[in-house]
Amino acid sequence: MKYLSGEASSLAGNHVTLANFQAKHFAYSVTGQVANITLNRPERKNPLTFDSYAELRDLFRQMCFADDIKAIVISGAGENFCSGGDVHEIIGPLTKLDMPGLLRFTQMTGDLVKAMRACPQPVIAAVDGICAGAGAIIAMASDIRFGTVRSKTAFLFTRVGLAGCDMGACAILPRIIGQGRASDLLYSGRSMSGEEAERWGFFNRLVDPESVLGEAQAYAQNLASGPTFAHAMTKKMLHQEWDMGVDQAIDAEAQAQAICMMTNDFHRAYHAFVNKQKPEFEGD
Structure with a gap:
């Protein structure tokens, strides 16, 4: 999907x-x-x-x-x-x-x-x-x-x-x-x-x-060649969390990770793992 x-x-x-x-x-x-x-x-x-x-x-x-x-x-x-x-x-x-x-x-x-x-x-x-x-x-x-x-x-x-x-x-x-x-x-x-x-x-x-x-x-x-949408999210959170308390950062990361779980790269990684293959990420 x-x-x-x-x-x-x-x-x-x-x-x-x-x-x-x-x-x-x-x-x-x-x-x-x-x-x-x-x-x-x-x-x-x-x-x-x-x-x-x-x-x-x-x-x-x-x-x-x-x-x-x-x-x-x-x-x-x-x-x-x-x-x-x-x-x-x-x-x-x-x-x-x-x-x-x-x-x-x-x-x-x-x-x-x-x-x-x-x-x-x-x-x-x-x-x-x-x-x-x-x-x-x-x-x-x-x-x-x-x-x-x-x-x-x-x-x-x-x-x-x-x-x-x-x-x-x-x-x-x-x-x-x-x-x-x-x-x-x-x-x-x-x-x-x-x-x-x-x-x-x-x-x-x-x-x-x-x-x-x-x-x-x-x-x-x-x-x-990796999951570039996820890399972008990692960079964004590394920067934004400078101004957050720990609880706020944990909540923000929960939202960020849920967004990444909606990506095609996350699904590709799962299917590759199941099939014992290396995932091919496309950044979407």
Whole structure:
């Protein structure tokens, strides 16, 4: 019995196809149902600009409606992930803006994190080399992080005279590595080594530099072949339950799980188990 219809969602006007999306300010490709986003200015350690911030924000917002994308990998070109906001193209101009202009910028950067957390696809960051400032935030906002021994992650905002509370860092980072460790990084702005990041739980695993992107893509492909509606529900509940008490979270999960039990993937898994076969999930 079919419960969900892709045609119905398309008719409802909440469907886009992103396999052929043409990015202007970073590299973008799709392999299978995995979108690959590559920050692509290796000569400068892949810094962000006003334009790349905005395009990333808009792309992640569209991911909510893209049923042809089941997982996302974000990485940096060359031997670095991202050095943060470009000193000449962002930091310099910011010193000349008035308060309304500054607020529009900081709200835009925060909207990127909101969009990454709100999109249903798991986001896997492949982090090598420098991962600093806004680059560290993008890695933090991802769902899974693969790193290398030579990676250096720094929430360096205090080193340029700013607070460590940028783009949700004070809310999200303590939930990943703990309040004390997050306080250390956000006050000092120091670099966290790859081994330290893995030990503290910021990186899910460490791999060789030449393998980090491939490992992240393989992980993403595995998720993309799984019950992607259920993955989206898991991501949604992981995010929403930050603001819930335990009893409220249990009730919310009961509703979420009942919804998943209505999916075709749940029925496919049952019939495959009965027939001693591996289920083939379709995400509906």
